[in-house]
Amino acid sequence: MLPPNVLSVRALTVALPRGADRRNAVESVSFDVGRGEIVCIVGESGSGKSVIAHTVMGLLPPALKATGGQIILESEELLGASGKRLRELRGSRMSMIFQEPMTALNPVVNIGRQIAEVLSVHTDMQPRDRQARVLEVMEAVNLPDPERLVETYPHQLSGGQRQRVMIAAALALEPSLLIADEPTTALDVTTQAQILQLIKDLRKRLGMGVLFITHDFGVVAEIADRVAVMQRGRIVELGTTREVLRKPSHPYTKMLIASVPSLRPRSPRTASSGRPVLSLREVSKTYNSTSLFGRREPVIALQGVTVEVRRGEVFGVVGESGSGKSTLARCVVRLIDPTGGSIRFGGREIASAFGESLRQERRRVQIVFQDPYRSLNPRRTVGESIIECPVNFAVSEDEAWARARELIRIVGLDQKALQRYPHEFSGGQRQRICIARALSVQPELLIADEAVSALDVSVQAQVLRLLDDIRKRFDLAILFITHDLRVAAQVCDRVAVMHQGRIVEEGPTADVFNTPREPYTRQLIESAPGREWEFGAELATASQ
Amino acid sequence: MRAESNIMAAEIVGVDVLEGDKRRHGFWHLALRSPPIVLGGLMLLIVLFVAIAAPLAFTTDPLALNTSARLRPISAEAWFGTDMFGRDMYSRIIYGCRTSLFVGTSVAVLAVCIGLLIGLLAGYLRVLDAVVMRVMDGLMAIPGILLAIAMVALSGASFTTVIFAITVPEIPRVVRLVRSIVLTVREEPYVESAIAAGTRLPGILWRHVLPNTIAPLIVMASYLCSSAILVESLLSFLGAGLPAEIPSWGNMIAEGRTYFQIYPRMVFLPGLFLALTVLGINILGDGMRDVLDPRISRTM
Numbered sequence: 132m133l134p135p136n137v138l139s140v141r142a143l144t145v146a147l148p149r150g151a152d153r154r155n156a157v158e159s160v161s162f163d164v165g166r167g168e169i170v171c172i173v174g175e176s177g178s179g180k181s182v183i184a185h186t187v188m189g190l191l192p193p194a195l196k197a198t199g200g201q202i203i204l205e206s207e208e209l210l211g212a213s214g215k216r217l218r219e220l221r222g223s224r225m226s227m228i229f230q231e232p233m234t235a236l237n238p239v240v241n242i243g244r245q246i247a248e249v250l251s252v253h254t255d256m257q258p259r260d261r262q263a264r265v266l267e268v269m270e271a272v273n274l275p276d277p278e279r280l281v282e283t284y285p286h287q288l289s290g291g292q293r294q295r296v297m298i299a300a301a302l303a304l305e306p307s308l309l310i311a312d313e314p315t316t317a318l319d320v321t322t323q324a325q326i327l328q329l330i331k332d333l334r335k336r337l338g339m340g341v342l343f344i345t346h347d348f349g350v351v352a353e354i355a356d357r358v359a360v361m362q363r364g365r366i367v368e369l370g371t372t373r374e375v376l377r378k379p380s381h382p383y384t385k386m387l388i389a390s391v392p393s394l395r396p397r398s399p400r401t402a403s404s405g406r407p408v409l410s411l412r413e414v415s416k417t418y419n420s421t422s423l424f425g426r427r428e429p430v431i432a433l434q435g436v437t438v439e440v441r442r443g444e445v446f447g448v449v450g451e452s453g454s455g456k457s458t459l460a461r462c463v464v465r466l467i468d469p470t471g472g473s474i475r476f477g478g479r480e481i482a483s484a485f486g487e488s489l490r491q492e493r494r495r496v497q498i499v500f501q502d503p504y505r506s507l508n509p510r511r512t513v514g515e516s517i518i519e520c521p522v523n524f525a526v527s528e529d530e531a532w533a534r535a536r537e538l539i540r541i542v543g544l545d546q547k548a549l550q551r552y553p554h555e556f557s558g559g560q561r562q563r564i565c566i567a568r569a570l571s572v573q574p575e576l577l578i579a580d581e582a583v584s585a586l587d588v589s590v591q592a593q594v595l596r597l598l599d600d601i602r603k604r605f606d607l608a609i610l611f612i613t614h615d616l617r618v619a620a621q622v623c624d625r626v627a628v629m630h631q632g633r634i635v636e637e638g639p640t641a642d643v644f645n646t647p648r649e650p651y652t653r654q655l656i657e658s659a660p661g662r663e664w665e666f667g668a669e670l671a672t673a674s675q
Numbered sequence: 676m677r678a679e680s681n682i683m684a685a686e687i688v689g690v691d692v693l694e695g696d697k698r699r700h701g702f703w704h705l706a707l708r709s710p711p712i713v714l715g716g717l718m719l720l721i722v723l724f725v726a727i728a729a730p731l732a733f734t735t736d737p738l739a740l741n742t743s744a745r746l747r748p749i750s751a752e753a754w755f756g757t758d759m760f761g762r763d764m765y766s767r768i769i770y771g772c773r774t775s776l777f778v779g780t781s782v783a784v785l786a787v788c789i790g791l792l793i794g795l796l797a798g799y800l801r802v803l804d805a806v807v808m809r810v811m812d813g814l815m816a817i818p819g820i821l822l823a824i825a826m827v828a829l830s831g832a833s834f835t836t837v838i839f840a841i842t843v844p845e846i847p848r849v850v851r852l853v854r855s856i857v858l859t860v861r862e863e864p865y866v867e868s869a870i871a872a873g874t875r876l877p878g879i880l881w882r883h884v885l886p887n888t889i890a891p892l893i894v895m896a897s898y899l900c901s902s903a904i905l906v907e908s909l910l911s912f913l914g915a916g917l918p919a920e921i922p923s924w925g926n927m928i929a930e931g932r933t934y935f936q937i938y939p940r941m942v943f944l945p946g947l948f949l950a951l952t953v954l955g956i957n958i959l960g961d962g963m964r965d966v967l968d969p970r971i972s973r974t975m
Contacts, residue, residue: 464871493873500864508865510886516865519882520872568868 134206137307137340138164138187138225143200145182145191156182156195158364164308164340169331171343171351171372174361175387175587176558180344184312187342188227189217205307223253226301230313232293236285243281246300253304268299272329290452291322295329302333309334310342315350319451320614324658327354346587348391349617352376352661360384376664389667390592392617394659396640400624405442406477408575408608409463409496412437414472414482416458416632432458434632436472440576445602445609447623447640449616449655455632456612460580463610464498465489477575494524497569501581503561507553513539513564514549520572531571538567541604542597559590563597570601578610583618595622616659617666620644628652702966711962718955726772734766737922746938755944758930764941767922768948774923775904775952778838782903783896785842790849791888795880797850798857808854811847819844819906824915832918837910841903852895853888860887890967897960901953908949924949 145157157179164170172180185191187202187209202209204225209217221227229235237245243265250261262281269277272295285293294314301309311330315323331354334341345351351358351372358375360368360383367381379385416433433455440446448456461467463474465481474482481492497520500506507516517538518531526534536546542563553561562582569577579598583591595618602609613619619626620640627637628651636649647653656662706712725732733754741761749756755764797807823840830836860866866883874882910916911925912932919926924945931941 466867466871490873490875493871496871498868498871500868502864506864506868508869508883508886511882519869519874523873523875523878565868568872572872 136163139203141201146198167338169341171355178361179364222249223304225308227310228297249303272299312344321658349661352664390589391666392621396620396644409440410475412473447611447619447626450629454629494572496576497574498578499582503558517568542567576608580612705966715959737766737770770922771924778907779900779904783900786845794850794853798854815847827915894964901956
């Protein structure tokens with residue numbers, strides 16, 4: 132008679148080393164994962180959800196120690212278990228899949244051998260039987276053409292395929308428990324939909340329990356049977372998905388759910404009648420590889436992109452990775468040179484400009500990047516980073532500092548922040564600093580290149596409100612690049628969908644989302660996880 | 676080890692484990708608690724002190740010949756004995772510190788400055804990159820010692836020649852290091868932001884790229900220094916180095932070679948000082964490399 136619960140965690144506490152911002156990474160955490168059940172642990176970064184996953188598998192680094200509680204895997208206590216016993220259990224009774232499939236797979240070993248490794252470690256199967264099992268498991272995860280794929284290396288596969296390989300390796304011995312630590316965060320939305328469906332099917336077919344760690348409520352809505360919400364190391368709410376998402380009881384859960392943007396586009400603002408700030412016509416970018424030994428295929432990153440952005444408007448560009456949206460942003464800001472087409476700022480052509488005339492045009496458009504941890508020079512104070520741009524354009528230092536003080540206040544930080552270094556700030560705060568820096572030279576166009584993608588959902592909501600605020604205050608045009616359809620639905624007035632370097636569909640957000648014309652747009656919208664769930668925020672304000 | 680696992684912990688937890696430790700992870704705090712730095716630093720300080728205070732360290736004139744007192748053994752008047760010309764070995768060894776440190780530091784500073792300039796330009800300007808790196812490849816193909824011997828044969832032995840002869844083959848190593856750093860830093864979003872903000876090339880190099888090269892260059896400089904001291908000794912030993920009168924450990928070992936079987940101290944004593952100095956610098960360099968690793972020390 133199999134125990135009903137695959138995993139039981141009771142009052143688990145994991146201590147952090149001295150000097151951290153709290154005593155325990157995880158405190159008094161208790162939950163169960165039943166057979167054939169998917170339990171999601173959801174929380175923001177630093178909440179301790181990954182620590183739980185690593186503790187169950189026995190993969191904690193020496194600095195973190197489990198100081199209390201029990202972890203019971205099918206009637207066996209894991210916390211006191213010997214290293215040898217844990218090794219026996221990993222892969223055979225419990226497995227884990229990680230966030231970054233590229234780094235989780237060995238780049239110099241072909242995938243067939245990597246999947247077979249689990250089998251050779253835990254069983255005495257003959258090579259022929261192992262090979263057969265490898266092919267069997269690759270088919271089970273819907274990898275195309277397993278016979279051929281067995282010989283390939285990780286870098287030859289797409290992100291989604293690599294994640295399937297990881298899942299195949301994890302399930303080769305049909306463990307009772309699968310731990311998934313943000314497995315779809317690094318994947319495109321359409322690929323994510325496929326992987327989530329795969330996990331649901333496998334769970335049903337193999338009857339295993341799944342512990343799914345994520346920060347995305349959409350994913351929770353899509354696959355979870357039960358949900359645990361974590362805040363700063365504690366579980367603040369635990370219940371079925373329906374209960375927690377429909378009627379959350381803890382204020383933190385309520386706040387989180389309210390911060391998730393709704394997929395339903397907000398009511399459109401009064402159409403901005405501002406003059407066009409940015410005008411792109413037939414912009415293209417092709418990468419030609421000039422190699423000594425024969426030419427390889429040229430890569431067409433952008434093709435025939437035609438777009439117009441007006442003052443006071445937020446123009447969204449959505450697409451998956453490889454669609455060309457980042458290339459577009461970089462061409463507009465001239466970090467990359469376009470191969471063809473015209474880019475005009477308020478009438479002046481910059482696609483072919485170079486040298487000093489190009490440099491002068493740079494003050495009219497500024498960009499905020501995705502990674503707040505690498506967007507600021509770690510050796511310069513915040514103030515120095517902000518005044519760099521105006522000083523480049525012959526603004527006096529006094530004037531530049533005055534602007535810096537004003538802007539740092541507008542973005543919601545204290546004046547003292549100007550004397551501090553970037554490492555003293557959180558991700559959300561750093562992104563605010565980057566926005567202040569971008570505004571220091573009073574540009575007409577602000578490009579946000581996945582500017583909120585790396586932020587927690589509550590912080591993301593705050594930064595989006597800030598962007599809206601400054602848009603109104605400075606009558607700014609914003610080109611908003613994102614892969615997150617929810618954010619696009621709430622923030623953008625008009626939206627363009629990009630696919631393989633082309634704009635596939637374009638129009639007012641409400642039209643594109645509610646009545647998509649192109650099949651790709653429809654596929655994109657249908658892949659968004661948790662589509663039926665409204666969640667909270669209508670982030671834009673009602674007024675103009 | 677502890678710091679490494681703290682980083683891992685931080686990556687898993689997503690919590691800034693070093694957050695509360697900010698002050699305690701500045702350079703000096705880490706440096707003074709690192710055994711290699713303390714040990715190596717101490718050894719180097721002693722050598723430095725000896726070199727500077729040479730005239731005060733109970734030495735006599737290291738160049739003074741005294742043919743009536745040749746090859747005296749260790750005694751109260753001559754702490755390390757005398758050599759074949761009657762010169763006091765102790766004084767020569769102490770003054771030898773000066774020579775070695777002077778050569779070592781000069782080579783390190785010169786190689787780093789020249790290599791830094793070339794590396795910055797080669798790494799940032801694609802046009803220069805190919806040409807410069809091929810020249811560097813060519814330079815690296817020439818054996819340093821042979822180059823040094825050839826230069827000395829052409830221009831005669833002197834401090835300038837020897838320092839120059841040791842520096843030139845070391846420049847490609849510095850250039851490669853700087854160039855690889857420039858290539859990575861060039862792609863960082865904050866450099867792209869600076870470009871988008873209209874910063875010109877000199878500003879980008881000075882403000883954003885150069886500061887990232889300082890720490891690795893300090894470590895490289897320590898290795899260059901110790902390597903230069905050894906090479907100088909080798910050159911002097913081969914007779915292609917400093918003029919014979921200048922007290923240099925290499926010169927002393929060369930001269931002592933003929934008397935090695937009877938008076939081994941003439942080779943061992945300079946050799947011992949040489950070994951300890953180079954060891955001290957290397958230990959210091961190792962310690963610095965660990966402390967200056969940007970993953971562990973956030974504020975650098």
